[in-house]
Amino acid sequence: MRTLITGGLIARADGVFNADLLIEDERILELGERLHERAQPDGTQIVDVSGCVVVPGGIDAHTHVNLTVGGAHVSDGFEAGTLAAAWGGTTTIVEHPGFGPQGCGLPDQPAAYLEEAEGQCRVDYALHGVFRHVDETVLEQVPGLVAQGVPTLKAYTTYDGRLNDEGLLRAFAALKDAGGLLAVHCENHAITRFLGERLRREAPRDPRSHPQSRPAPCEAEAVDRILKLAETADAPVYVVHLSTAEGLARIREAQRAGRPVIAETCPQYLLLDESAYAESDGLKYVMAPPLRTAADRAALWEGLADGSISVAATDHCSFSLAQKRAAETVFDCPGGIPGVETRLPLLYSEGVLRGRLTLPRFVEVTATAPARIMGLTSKGRLEPGADADVTVIDPGDERLVRAGNLHQQTDFTPYEGMVVRGWPRHVWLRGEPIIFARxxxxYTGQGRFVPRSL
Ligand SMILES: [Zn+2]
Structure with missing residues (x-):
């Protein structure tokens, strides 16, 4: 199968130029200025994308499309979650499994998720691992998991499955030895508990109690400590869903000192702020970390533009508003928001079109850097030999975001009512169209598991 995508503006992390792009079977064969003038073999599909921007298929390095927490399951699952990803121009997700049962082995959750994902996905998928405790057995399981294509593991500094500092140090060291990378959810558990207990008595059903129980120092303290622990273990670290200017300042200091520190943020922390919790449906925005101030948003945009933040992922976790409303207090509310479908359009519209990100930087943070950092070696680049994962963005396509018009299986979107320009018109996954002319x-099962190596 051969496809010639002609007339578009090719956007790569290293620059932007007018060229045609030729796909053969699953790979990109060639990029060139006038490939359309050359005779192509019979059966070549020619797709004119004049006026559009051609980017590598998005890589969402942080999703929870299949999460269960305390008996509550997200409303999408692998099939619907990956279909929403496809609609949003994302061709690979890297799924974070939830905590397994207490005492479970390290490979158990990735194995369970692999089984559940099998035959269900509409885009390619990879998996992270997760620590819920650290002991000799778990540490001995690290190299095996890394060798099976799961080289990134997540640790939490809060929740029941949190690691203490000693556990974190041992996790850093074990992953470093095995050629892996520790991703850390940074929030100070004692602060959330201390403030949360007080607010649970004083204002248990006020959505504003949620951000008040996890204020900026809660993240900044944990980021600071994690950076020092990583330095002690002489290991690299990946900070997930960074939300504060203060946390970013600590990360910049470590990066300036030459430490291998990678930061990720998400559209919600760039586009929304804590005023949302005062809305009548403020429960929608219950997520951890919570939304911050306008000043934090501005700082994160700067970090994303200047390279101190490398990755824009989503932390997509689609508990419905109905599930959130059913909770007795905001502290019992399942946390998380949907976002896998809106990531590229939001970052294009609010980032590129508003001059906060250059087009190459947009490509870098949405595809090229996450592919490189996560070890998705054949993805995230428009160049010969790479997987033909291609998204064509139509910059003239302006839409009002409405939950009902999206394909995410949730009853809300946190971006309801926003006007967004630049939606995917066509999306190819390894050379096959998965979205064509919107x-x-x-088909279900078209997405494959992608083993990774760093
Ligand atoms: Zn997450």
Whole structure:
């Protein structure tokens, strides 16, 4: 199968130029200025994308499309979650499993998720691992998991499955030895407990109690400590969903000192702020870390533009508003928001079109850097030999974001009512169209597991 994508503006992390892009079977064969003038073999599909921007298929390095917490399951699952990803121009997700049962082995959750994902996905997928405790057995399981293509593991500094400092140090060291990378959710558990207990008595149903129980120092303290622990273990670290200017300042200091520190943020922390919790449906925005101030938003945009933040992922976790409303207090509310479908359009519209990100930087943070950092070696680049994962963005396509018009299986979107320009018109997954002329044309099970190596 051969496809010639002609007339578009090719956007790569290293620059932007007008060229045609030729796909053969699953790979990109060639980029060139006038490939359309050359005779192509019979059966070559020619797709004119004049006026559009051609980018590598998005890589969402942080999703929870299949999460269960305390008996509550997210409303999408692998099939619907990956279909929403496809609609949003994302061709690979890297899924974070939830905590397994207490005492479970390190490979258990990735194995369970692999089984559940099998035959269900509409885009390619990879998996992270997760620590819920650290002991000799778990540490001995690290190299095996890394060798099976799961080289990134997540640790939490809060929740029941949190690691203490000693556990974190041992996790850093074990992953470093095995050629892996520790991703850390940074919030100070004692602060959330101390403030949370007080607010649970004083204002248990006020959505504003949620951000008040996890204020900026809660993240900044944990970021600071994690950076020092990583330095002690002489290991690299990946900070997930960074939300504060203060945390970013600590990360910049470590990066300036030459430490291998990678930061990720998400559209919600760039586009929304804590005033949202005062809305009548403020429960929608219950997520951890919570939304911050306008000053934090501005700082994160700067960090994303200047390279101190490398990755824009989503932390997509689609508990419904109905599930959130059913909780007795805001502290019992399942946390998380949907976002896998809106990530690229939001970052294009609010980032590129508003001059906060250059087009190459947009490509870098949404595809090229996450592919490189996560070890998705054949993805995230428009160049010969790479997987033909290609998204064509139509910059003239302006839409009002409405939950009902999206394909995410949730009853809300945190971006309801926003006007967004630049939606995917076509999306190819390894050379096959999965969205064409804004119609879904892929199939369930088309997405493959991608083993990774760093
Ligand atoms: Zn997450």
């Amino acid at each position: 119609r879904a044309c892929g």
